[in-house]
Amino acid sequence: MWGRRVAAALRALGPARSYGTGRRLLLRQLFEARSCTYTYVLADEASRDAVIVDPVLETVARDTQLLRELGLRLRYAVNTHCHADHVTGSGALRAALPGCLSAISRASGARADLLLRDGDRLQFGAFELEARASPGHTPGCLTLVLDDESMAFTGDALLIRGCGRTDFQQGCARTLYRSVHERIFTLPGSCLVYPGHDYTGQTVSTVDEERRFNPRLSLSADEFVTLMEGLNLPRPQLMDVAVPANLRCGVQDVTA
Numbered sequence: 001m002w003g004r005r006v007a008a009a010l011r012a013l014g015p016a017r018s019y020g021t022g023r024r025l026l027l028r029q030l031f032e033a034r035s036c037t038y039t040y041v042l043a044d045e046a047s048r049d050a051v052i053v054d055p056v057l058e059t060v061a062r063d064t065q066l067l068r069e070l071g072l073r074l075r076y077a078v079n080t081h082c083h084a085d086h087v088t089g090s091g092a093l094r095a096a097l098p099g100c101l102s103a104i105s106r107a108s109g110a111r112a113d114l115l116l117r118d119g120d121r122l123q124f125g126a127f128e129l130e131a132r133a134s135p136g137h138t139p140g141c142l143t144l145v146l147d148d149e150s151m152a153f154t155g156d157a158l159l160i161r162g163c164g165r166t167d168f169q170q171g172c173a174r175t176l177y178r179s180v181h182e183r184i185f186t187l188p189g190s191c192l193v194y195p196g197h198d199y200t201g202q203t204v205s206t207v208d209e210e211r212r213f214n215p216r217l218s219l220s221a222d223e224f225v226t227l228m229e230g231l232n233l234p235r236p237q238l239m240d241v242a243v244p245a246n247l248r249c250g251v252q253d254v255t256a
């Protein structure tokens with residue numbers, strides 16, 4: 001009974017998530033409707049240091065307003081990969097918010113302040129995000145894993161009951177299968193999966209759910225490759241604009 005009261009009191013403090021060491025994480029999932037992209041803001045409630053994952057150029061004003069309203073100091077604007085369907089907001093955020101560094105994987109070939117390698121960590125206050133290489137959708141895809149492995153931001157490597165396509169940007173279905181099985185499905189089953197997009201109205205899943213119910217990644221590797229090679233999806237409408245822009249962090253600024 002007492003435990004339940006304490007839990008209720010903690011819940012009443014707000015949406016920040018409580019951790020064993022007393023630190024509290026603030027997490028916001030934001031949506032950009034044209035490209036069905038999820039952007040995530042993570043912050044350390046005490047220090048107010050924040051990270052934004054996969055910001056979209058069109059929603060930079062919304063995101064900067066939210067950061068301002070919540071009193072957050074943006075440390076990093078990080079992209080999980082060089083997006084093909086929308087222009088990133090990381091360059092614009094970095095220009096608007098002094099102290100904010102853009103980040104993407106070195107393997108993406110894109111420009112940014114920080115070029116991340118597998119195992120690199122982005123610290124914000126008492127928290128860290130680990131960059132895990134998860135290539136296959138593109139060679140430079142990263143999955144960002146919170147330090148206690150309670151949540152992972154999978155970009156387009158793993159979508160809810162789906163995955164990123166592998167038919168352009170040097171995609172490779174066999175590589176993607178290995179990445180998901182070796183770098184994401186090895187996380188705890190309870191680990192929350194926050195994807196880069198959703199086209200069906202879902203918001204979050206877990207590693208255990210995706211291991212069991214993902215109709216693509218629960219196949220054998222050979223079955224997966226055959227399925228991915230037969231998808232025949234139309235090209236993203238903005239691809240010819242988005243990819244060159246994203247190689248420059250979404251802005252013309254040569255320093256970005």
Ligand SMILES: N[C@@H](CCC(=O)N[C@@H](CSS)C(=O)NCC(=O)O)C(=O)O
Nearest residue numbers: 035084085156163164165235236237238
């Ligand atoms: N119709 C959209 C593009 C949709 C699309 O191709 N999505 C990508 C992720 S963005 S690179 C994807 O991997 N989809 C997987 C799938 O199975 O659909 C547009 O025109 O922008």
Ligand SMILES: [Fe+2]
Nearest residue numbers: 083084156164
């Ligand atoms: Fe993508």
